[in-house]
Amino acid sequence: MRILPIASGKGGVGKSLVAANLSVALGQAGKRVVLADLDLGASNLHLILGVGAPKAGIGTFLAGSSGKFENVILPTDYENLRFIPGDAELPGLANIKQAQKNQLVKRLLSIDCDYLVLDLGAGTGSNILDFFLMSSQGLVVTSPTLTATLNAYLFLKNAVFRLLYSSFGQRSKAWEYLESLKRDGAALQRAYIPAILEEIRKLDSERWQLAIDRMARFRPRLLMNMLEDPKDAEKASKIRRSCKEYLNIELEHLGVLYRDDMQDIALGSRIPIIRYKPQSVLSQGIYRTADKIVQTEDQADSPLSLAEIEGSFQTAELEAESDFGAKIAYVEELLSSGALTTGDLVETVRGQQFELDKLRRENQFLKYKLARAIGQGFPG
Numbered sequence: 001m002r003i004l005p006i007a008s009g010k011g012g013v014g015k016s017l018v019a020a021n022l023s024v025a026l027g028q029a030g031k032r033v034v035l036a037d038l039d040l041g042a043s044n045l046h047l048i049l050g051v052g053a054p055k056a057g058i059g060t061f062l063a064g065s066s067g068k069f070e071n072v073i074l075p076t077d078y079e080n081l082r083f084i085p086g087d088a089e090l091p092g093l094a095n096i097k098q099a100q101k102n103q104l105v106k107r108l109l110s111i112d113c114d115y116l117v118l119d120l121g122a123g124t125g126s127n128i129l130d131f132f133l134m135s136s137q138g139l140v141v142t143s144p145t146l147t148a149t150l151n152a153y154l155f156l157k158n159a160v161f162r163l164l165y166s167s168f169g170q171r172s173k174a175w176e177y178l179e180s181l182k183r184d185g186a187a188l189q190r191a192y193i194p195a196i197l198e199e200i201r202k203l204d205s206e207r208w209q210l211a212i213d214r215m216a217r218f219r220p221r222l223l224m225n226m227l228e229d230p231k232d233a234e235k236a237s238k239i240r241r242s243c244k245e246y247l248n249i250e251l252e253h254l255g256v257l258y259r260d261d262m263q264d265i266a267l268g269s270r271i272p273i274i275r276y277k278p279q280s281v282l283s284q285g286i287y288r289t290a291d292k293i294v295q296t297e298d299q300a301d302s303p304l305s306l307a308e309i310e311g312s313f314q315t316a317e318l319e320a321e322s323d324f325g326a327k328i329a330y331v332e333e334l335l336s337s338g339a340l341t342t343g344d345l346v347e348t349v350r351g352q353q354f355e356l357d358k359l360r361r362e363n364q365f366l367k368y369k370l371a372r373a374i375g376q377g378f379p380g
Contacts, residue, residue, distance in 0.1 A: 059087025
């Protein structure tokens with residue numbers, strides 16, 4: 001079984017839509033897939049799949065009212081795809097206890113399937129990070145906006161710190177050192193993983209090697225969603241550079257997906273976009289991403305070379321150019337057929353321009369806040 005945790009540092013970047021559509025695509029490729037809604041406390045994945053309000057799910061299982069765990073693994077109308085709802089209506093589900101988490105992980109690992117896809121909540125809570133670290137190849141979904149890319153990096157930073165933290169026994173010197181960083185918020189904010197590793201090496205050389213080995217196996221993947229322009233793909237390289245320099249990890253690029261207004265219609269109809277409009281640029285991007293995941297199954301336990309990682313970023317930029325060309329060709333086809341009028345196109349461009357202006361203002365405000373924070377000696 002391959003575990004595919006899907007996370008994001010920030011909400012609103014299309015994480016759940018990616019999780020649902022990727023799961024459908026993998027099922028269509030002949031893989032037996034189980035999709036679990038682990039966005040505990042805000043579960044809504046059933047709406048994207050068009051599944052009616054579930055009577056049982058992770059919440060009822062943890063509460064002991066659903067019987068066997070198999071009872072919450074539901075069939076779907078999609079080929080080779082089963083679904084585990086989350087139960088958002090149960091209070092306190094977002095903050096499950098360690099024993100409950102251990103029980104849930106044990107049950108998830110016992111499922112008979114080819115792919116276990118985990119749709120995680122946004123943010124950096126300890127439960128989210130632990131579920132993400134169930135695989136060395138977790139997928140981080142982001143968008144090109146400044147806030148989304150920054151939060152994607154911060155999510156990975158927290159994941160690395162969590163990975164380090166779990167490598168040492170309680171009350172060990174290295175553990176106490178990491179605890180001191182946690183207590184000092186400013187120090188943690190400025191945390192530079194290579195420097196932390198060097199300090200740990202001095203404190204506990206044996207466990208330090210264990211941490212180094214675990215980090216070497218940690219190879220997260222990035223998916224850039226909601227692109228508007230080919231230049232948006234370049235934002236991924238900035239995240240990669242930050243991860244390499246400050247976190248001591250290499251980041252693989254899994255691909256790009258363009259924003260498509262058809263997605264909103266599909267969501268309103270409670271149908272995944274690849275079922276609603278499989279020939280759209282967005283759907284083809286999802287199929288392409290699923291193909292990459294399947295094609296690299298045999299490489300899951302071996303680290304990629306620097307040339308392969310570099311190639312993944314170059315390929316993503318080429319895909320961004322190619323998909324943009326396909327998107328423009330589609331608009332031209334609609335115009336020539338009369339399905340889209342010039343007025344419709346003008347209104348669409350105006351709407352997108354408004355959104356871009358809004359994002360620019362947001363970016364300027366964030367840059368101002370960052371400049372002030374750095375000036376006060378608290379860099380992010």
